[in-house]
Amino acid sequence: MNQNDCNACGKCKDMEEKNTELCENLYTILIYSENTPGLLSQISAIFTRRQVNIETINVCASSTPGVHKYTVTCCCTRSMAEMLTKQIEKRIDVLQSNYYTDDEIFIIETSLLKISTPVMLADSRVSSAIRNHGARIVEVNPTYATAEKTGTTADILSLYNALNQTGAVLQFVRSGRICITKSTSERLDEYLAQREKERAQPEANK
Amino acid sequence: MTQTDKTVNMEQITGAEALMKSLLNEGVETLFGYPGGAIMPVYDALYDYRDRLNHILVRHEQGAVHAAQGYARVSGKVGCALVTSGPGATNTITGVADAMIDSTPMVVICGQVGAAMLGTDAFQEVDVVNVTNPISKWSYQIRRAEDVAWAVSRAFYIARSGRPGPVVLDFAKNAQTALVDYQPQKVDYIRSYQPKPAINQEAIEQAAYLINHSDRPLLLAGQGIELGNAHNELLALVEKADIPVGCTLLGLSDLPSDHRLNKGMLGMHGNLGPNVQTNQCDLLIAVGMRFDDRVTGNLATYAKQAKIIHFDIDPSEFNKNVKVDVAVLGDCKQTLAAVTEKVHQIRHTEWVNSFEKYEKEEDEKVIERAIHPKDGPLLMAEVIRRVSEATNNEAILVTDVGQNQMFGCRYFKFTKAHSVVTSGGCGTMGFGLPAAVGATFGAPDRTVCLFVGDGGLQMTIQELGTIMEQHSPVKIILLNNNYLGNVRQWQAMFFRHRYSFTPMLNPDYELISRAYDIPAATVTERDKLDEAIQTMLTTEGPYLLQCAVKEEDNILPMTPPGADVDKMILEINDN
Ligand SMILES: Cc1ncc(C[n+]2csc(CCOP(=O)(O)OP(=O)(O)O)c2C)c(N)n1
Numbered sequence: 001m002n003q004n005d006c007n008a009c010g011k012c013k014d015m016e017e018k019n020t021e022l023c024e025n026l027y028t029i030l031i032y033s034e035n036t037p038g039l040l041s042q043i044s045a046i047f048t049r050r051q052v053n054i055e056t057i058n059v060c061a062s063s064t065p066g067v068h069k070y071t072v073t074c075c076c077t078r079s080m081a082e083m084l085t086k087q088i089e090k091r092i093d094v095l096q097s098n099y100y101t102d103d104e105i106f107i108i109e110t111s112l113l114k115i116s117t118p119v120m121l122a123d124s125r126v127s128s129a130i131r132n133h134g135a136r137i138v139e140v141n142p143t144y145a146t147a148e149k150t151g152t153t154a155d156i157l158s159l160y161n162a163l164n165q166t167g168a169v170l171q172f173v174r175s176g177r178i179c180i181t182k183s184t185s186e187r188l189d190e191y192l193a194q195r196e197k198e199r200a201q202p203e204a205n206k
Numbered sequence: 207m208t209q210t211d212k213t214v215n216m217e218q219i220t221g222a223e224a225l226m227k228s229l230l231n232e233g234v235e236t237l238f239g240y241p242g243g244a245i246m247p248v249y250d251a252l253y254d255y256r257d258r259l260n261h262i263l264v265r266h267e268q269g270a271v272h273a274a275q276g277y278a279r280v281s282g283k284v285g286c287a288l289v290t291s292g293p294g295a296t297n298t299i300t301g302v303a304d305a306m307i308d309s310t311p312m313v314v315i316c317g318q319v320g321a322a323m324l325g326t327d328a329f330q331e332v333d334v335v336n337v338t339n340p341i342s343k344w345s346y347q348i349r350r351a352e353d354v355a356w357a358v359s360r361a362f363y364i365a366r367s368g369r370p371g372p373v374v375l376d377f378a379k380n381a382q383t384a385l386v387d388y389q390p391q392k393v394d395y396i397r398s399y400q401p402k403p404a405i406n407q408e409a410i411e412q413a414a415y416l417i418n419h420s421d422r423p424l425l426l427a428g429q430g431i432e433l434g435n436a437h438n439e440l441l442a443l444v445e446k447a448d449i450p451v452g453c454t455l456l457g458l459s460d461l462p463s464d465h466r467l468n469k470g471m472l473g474m475h476g477n478l479g480p481n482v483q484t485n486q487c488d489l490l491i492a493v494g495m496r497f498d499d500r501v502t503g504n505l506a507t508y509a510k511q512a513k514i515i516h517f518d519i520d521p522s523e524f525n526k527n528v529k530v531d532v533a534v535l536g537d538c539k540q541t542l543a544a545v546t547e548k549v550h551q552i553r554h555t556e557w558v559n560s561f562e563k564y565e566k567e568e569d570e571k572v573i574e575r576a577i578h579p580k581d582g583p584l585l586m587a588e589v590i591r592r593v594s595e596a597t598n599n600e601a602i603l604v605t606d607v608g609q610n611q612m613f614g615c616r617y618f619k620f621t622k623a624h625s626v627v628t629s630g631g632c633g634t635m636g637f638g639l640p641a642a643v644g645a646t647f648g649a650p651d652r653t654v655c656l657f658v659g660d661g662g663l664q665m666t667i668q669e670l671g672t673i674m675e676q677h678s679p680v681k682i683i684l685l686n687n688n689y690l691g692n693v694r695q696w697q698a699m700f701f702r703h704r705y706s707f708t709p710m711l712n713p714d715y716e717l718i719s720r721a722y723d724i725p726a727a728t729v730t731e732r733d734k735l736d737e738a739i740q741t742m743l744t745t746e747g748p749y750l751l752q753c754a755v756k757e758e759d760n761i762l763p764m765t766p767p768g769a770d771v772d773k774m775i776l777e778i779n780d781n
Pocket residue numbers: 606607608609610611633634635636658659660661662663685687689690691692693
């Protein structure tokens with residue numbers, strides 16, 4: 001299976017040929033903005049208007065002081081991803097917005113599982129699943145144990161499915177995806193440097 | 207700057223007065239508004255600035271925003287509206303949305319409850335920033351008097367630069383009354399905002415190459431040319447490379463109507479030639495237009511045979527509706543000039559002449575009978591053409607929405623730039639009357655002719671009060687057909703003549719007009735029309751001329767919604 005195919009929406013499951021204009025893939029949209037309040041709702045409104053569902057979203061300060069980074073994943077066509085990023089970038093306080101396929105980024109996602117201790121003791125599949133998936137137990141008490149698993153969405157879901165068969169899972173939570181681009185150039189830094197140069201030429205800003 | 211200099215330059219004033227100074231700094235001369243509780247400190251400050259800021263009291267906040275739009279469209283300056291919180295602000299929503307989709311520079315300042323009360327459902331509190339975010343270019347809440355100078359300058363910079371649009375400033379009451387050490391500010395750089403993208407030489411080369419290798423080029427001229435003041439650059443390009451032009455609704459005064467290369471209006475009710483030839487040309491050159499569905503019709507068959515070049519200042523317009531071969535990003539005043547330098551002086555005589563056939567057909571089947579009817583009731587088209595000619599085709603056309611708008615745009619003629627004020631993307635009934643008021647302030651030396659229907663006039667009819675008070679010289683031509691005509695036409699064509707709530711019982715508009723001290727007349731007969739128009743135009747100040755036009759007239763030609771752009775209907779059997 002093409003690694004860009006989206007597991008979450010499955011819309012392209014029945015399509016004969018992948019990667020056509022119509023084919024929907026999972027895209028990761030990375031947005032850098034000034035740290036102004038209210039931008040999240042502006043960004044999410046752009047997805048709503050184009051009828052694209054946000055699969056995951058993560059917002060935090062970036063490595064550049066004063067700049068916030070949004071990591072959004074969604075299933076859509078390439079031309080839609082292109083339009084979404086352009087419309088997002090149009091918002092005044094957005095510095096940059098770009099979309100990526102999974103092969104262009106290093107991805108990580110984390111999860112927490114709350115597991116029933118009595119089931120874990122009674123059913124050996126629980127501890128073997130935890131071991132086999134390389135999950136980490138962070139707490140155990142007579143009622144429950146807490147496990148942490150970091151990896152790809154598929155890794156995490158595989159652990160969850162294995163544990164869920166045993167009836168041990170009391171709670172499960174996945175974080176949104178975070179990622180770093182594989183590119184050797186830093187687009188944001190280049191943009192900021194370019195803008196700093198242009199600041200000196202007021203003509204370019206009229 | 208030394209410490210002492212700084213203190214000398216500073217003065218302690220209220221945030222409300224800081225707003226006045228900031229507006230003056232931005233060159234504001236006229237603003238349209240309506241007071242109320244949460245904006246009272248601003249109105250109090252305004253009282254002392256009446257000699258420098260001309261505030262026009264409208265009769266409804268929707269009137270304020272449309273007037274600001276009309277002002278902006280004809281003057282090229284940023285229109286400004288001032289209203290109170292809650293209902294005052296929500297009454298401006300239609301105008302903000304309208305200005306957004308039609309790229310009109312405007313700043314709306316509305317009052318807001320004090321910052322301490324925000325989010326408590328205080329009296330007349332509405333979350334204006336969130337309501338307006340998706341329909342404005344920028345929406346910002348001023349919560350501290352210290353931010354006034356910066357926020358106002360930023361607002362005007364954003365509204366006027368790049369692709370213009372509306373900006374909303376939500377001005378909390380505590381920030382209006384608090385004292386501040388006022389220092390003027392000039393925002394002309396925002397690092398996250400690039401209003402004027404750098405020109406890509408490669409795109410210029412590619413565009414010139416395609417133009418030089420085209421036998422049948424067609425240029426689609428949009429409002430971008432008006433907004434970028436690129437009229438001369440457009441003319442230079444099309445004359446050098448002999449390119450016929452079709453104009454969008456908002457681009458109708460991009461070049462004179464009678465220019466030999468102006469082949470008329472695009473779109474659903476546009477002219478036959480440019481629409482049919484869109485699917486015949488080998489190169490489509492779109493300039494400052496956005497391939498609206500009212501222009502393209504069915505996208506699946508739209509200009510499939512042609513290469514497409516798109517000039518625009520907004521990168522998010524490229525490939526949005528129509529996939530393009532060359533995207534020329536930038537201010538079209540510069541990009542057009544750059545391309546013109548590289549194109550060859552050529553003639554496309556046969557291609558240019560090929561429009562004649564369609565002109566002749568449209569003349570015979572549609573235009574002649576619309577502007578020179580032999581008998582029967584008055585027709586909208588003839589009234590409009592006569593008014594246009596009586597102004598030497600030099601007036602500003604303002605329209606409302608409906609048949610009056612489509613006839614107005616088809617039959618009015620233009621010799622000057624910045625001459626069309628109409629609600630394009632939003633199609634807002636009620637836009638016309640207040641927009642015309644704004645136009646008289648934006649272009650005080652020009653004649654402003656408003657064509658409005660009996661439906662749309664009543665949507666903002668209260669602005670007759672503004673016209674009375676200001677003695678604004680709006681020439682109101684009411685095209686009364688006793689119908690919501692445009693909807694009635696669709697009912698006739700697509701809903702088996704089932705006239706569901708489109709006939710309308712009308713009041714005596716002459717009486718209403720006179721009640722507002724606006725001279726009025728009604729014309730029903732063809733041989734009285736010219737005289738009535740002359741009286742209207744020579745009467746100083748406002749005037750309302752009611753024309754009793756044919757009730758069930760149809761605006762033709764027409765590309766039915768979703769149909770192919772070259773499949774225009776010229777005639778319908780409507781009886
Ligand atoms: C605010 C608003 N409401 C409804 C419509 C739908 N609409 C479009 S044209 C039209 C009829 C307009 O009638 P009138 O003003 O008499 O103009 P006519 O078409 O008869 O010239 C209507 C109801 C609209 N465009 N705007």
